[in-house]
Amino acid sequence: MTVSVFVDGAAGTTGLEIVERLQGRPEFAVHMLDGERRKDPAARREALNEAEIAILCLPDDASREAVAMIDPAAGTRVIDASSAHRTAPGWTYGFPELIGRETVAAATRVSNPGCYPTGFLALVAPLVRAGVIPADWPYTVNAVSGYSGGGKALIEQFESGGAPAFRAYAYAMAHKHQPEMKAHAGLEHDVIFAPSVVPAYRGMIVEVPLHLGAMPGNPTADVLRDTLRRFFDGSPVVSVRDESGIGELVLEENAAPSDAMDLFVFGNEGGGHARLVARLDNLGKGASGAAVQSLNLMCGLDQTAGLRLPA
Ligand SMILES: NC(=O)C1=CN([C@@H]2O[C@H](COP(=O)(O)OP(=O)(O)OC[C@H]3O[C@@H](n4cnc5c(N)ncnc54)[C@H](OP(=O)(O)O)[C@@H]3O)[C@@H](O)[C@H]2O)C=CC1
Numbered sequence: 001m002t003v004s005v006f007v008d009g010a011a012g013t014t015g016l017e018i019v020e021r022l023q024g025r026p027e028f029a030v031h032m033l034d035g036e037r038r039k040d041p042a043a044r045r046e047a048l049n050e051a052e053i054a055i056l057c058l059p060d061d062a063s064r065e066a067v068a069m070i071d072p073a074a075g076t077r078v079i080d081a082s083s084a085h086r087t088a089p090g091w092t093y094g095f096p097e098l099i100g101r102e103t104v105a106a107a108t109r110v111s112n113p114g115c116y117p118t119g120f121l122a123l124v125a126p127l128v129r130a131g132v133i134p135a136d137w138p139y140t141v142n143a144v145s146g147y148s149g150g151g152k153a154l155i156e157q158f159e160s161g162g163a164p165a166f167r168a169y170a171y172a173m174a175h176k177h178q179p180e181m182k183a184h185a186g187l188e189h190d191v192i193f194a195p196s197v198v199p200a201y202r203g204m205i206v207e208v209p210l211h212l213g214a215m216p217g218n219p220t221a222d223v224l225r226d227t228l229r230r231f232f233d234g235s236p237v238v239s240v241r242d243e244s245g246i247g248e249l250v251l252e253e254n255a256a257p258s259d260a261m262d263l264f265v266f267g268n269e270g271g272g273h274a275r276l277v278a279r280l281d282n283l284g285k286g287a288s289g290a291a292v293q294s295l296n297l298m299c300g301l302d303q304t305a306g307l308r309l310p311a
C-alpha cells in the first residue's frame with residue numbers, strides 16, 4: 001500500500017519537518033509543489049484533489065482556502081497544522097492520547113493541536129476528566145517557546161541579529177490558542193495565557209500553576225501525578241517523569257528535534273501548591289510530529305513510525 005500525500009506549504013517550517021519525517025518511508029508517495037507553483041491556486045487545487053491525504057502547513061486563511069478547494073467527491077482526507085479548524089464542527093482534534101486513536105484513525109478532517117495547547121491539554125484535560133481538579137477553575141498558563149514556533153517570519157527576526165533575550169507577548173489576552181485550550185479541556189472559563197519566546201530554535205515549557213489548597217477536596221500533587229501516570233500509561237509519546245531531584249528545566253539553544261512530550265508535577269513541602277509542567281518540541285509533538293502521528297493512524301500504521309522518540 002502506498003498512500004499519496006500532498007504537503008501544502010512544504011517550504012515552511014512545519015512542512016519541512018513533516019517531509020523530513022516522511023522521507024525514506026515506502027508507505028507514502030509524498031508530493032510537493034516547487035517554486036512559483038507553490039502558491040498557484042490551480043496547481044494546488046489539482047494536487048489537493050489528487051492526493052489521498054493532504055497535510056496543510058499554511059497560515060490559517062490559506063488553510064481555509066485549501067479546504068474549500070477540495071471537491072468532496074475527490075475523497076481527500078486532510079490534516080491541518082494551522083489553527084483554522086481546531087474547534088470547528090466536523091473536525092477531529094488530532095490528539096490521539098486525548099481523543100482516542102480509533103477516532104483519529106477514522107477521521108477525514110483532522111486538526112493538529114496548537115503547540116502550547118498540546119502541553120496545557122496533556123496536563124489539565126485528564127485531571128478535569130477524572131474530577132481531580134475542577135472544570136470551573138480559573139486556570140492560567142505560563143509558557144516559553146523557541147522562536148521556530150513563530151514560523152519563517154519569527155525565525156528571520158531572531159536570526160537576523162535583532163533577537164531579544166526574552167519576549168513576553170499576547171497581552172491583549174486573546175491569543176489564538178485560548179479557544180482550543182478551553183474547549184478540549186472542557187473548561188467553563190477562558191484560561192489566562194502568558195506566552196513568551198527566547199532565542200532557542202525549538203522547544204517549549206508550558207506550565208500551569210495551581211493553588212491546590214484552595215480547590216474543592218484539596219487534591220495533592222501526588223494524586224495529580226498518579227492520575228496523569230494512569231492516563232498516559234503505555235503511551236510511546238507522552239511520559240510522566242519523576243520530578244524528584246529536578247530543580248530546574250531548561251530549553252537548550254540547539255536542541256535536537258523530538259516528538260516526545262514529558263510531563264512533571266511538582267508539589268511544595270506542605271502541600272497546597274503545585275506546578276504542572278509540560279516539556280515538548282513545538283515542531284515535534286507540537287506540530288510536525290503530531291501531524292505524522294495522526295497520518296500514521298489514519299493509514300492504519302504504527303502511530304510512532306517515523307517519529308523521533310528516545311530509544
Ligand atoms: N512553527 C511551529 O512551531 C508551529 C506552527 N503551526 C502552524 O502551522 C502552520 C504553518 O506554520 P509554519 O510552518 O510555522 O509557518 P511558515 O511561515 O514557516 O510556513 C508557512 C508556509 O506556507 C506558505 N504559504 C503561505 N501562504 C500560502 C498559500 N496561499 N499557498 C501556498 N503556500 C502558502 C509560506 O510561503 P513562503 O515560504 O513564501 O512564506 C510558507 O512556506 C501555521 O498555521 C502555524 O500556526 C502549528 C504548531 C507549531
Ligand SMILES: CC(=O)N[C@@H](CCC(=O)OP(=O)(O)O)C(=O)O
Pocket residue numbers: 081082083113114115116145146147148149150151154176177195196197
Ligand atoms: C513563538 C510563537 O510566536 N508561537 C506562536 C504559536 C505557534 C503557532 O504557530 O501556533 P499554532 O500552534 O497555533 O499553529 C504564537 O504564539 O502565535
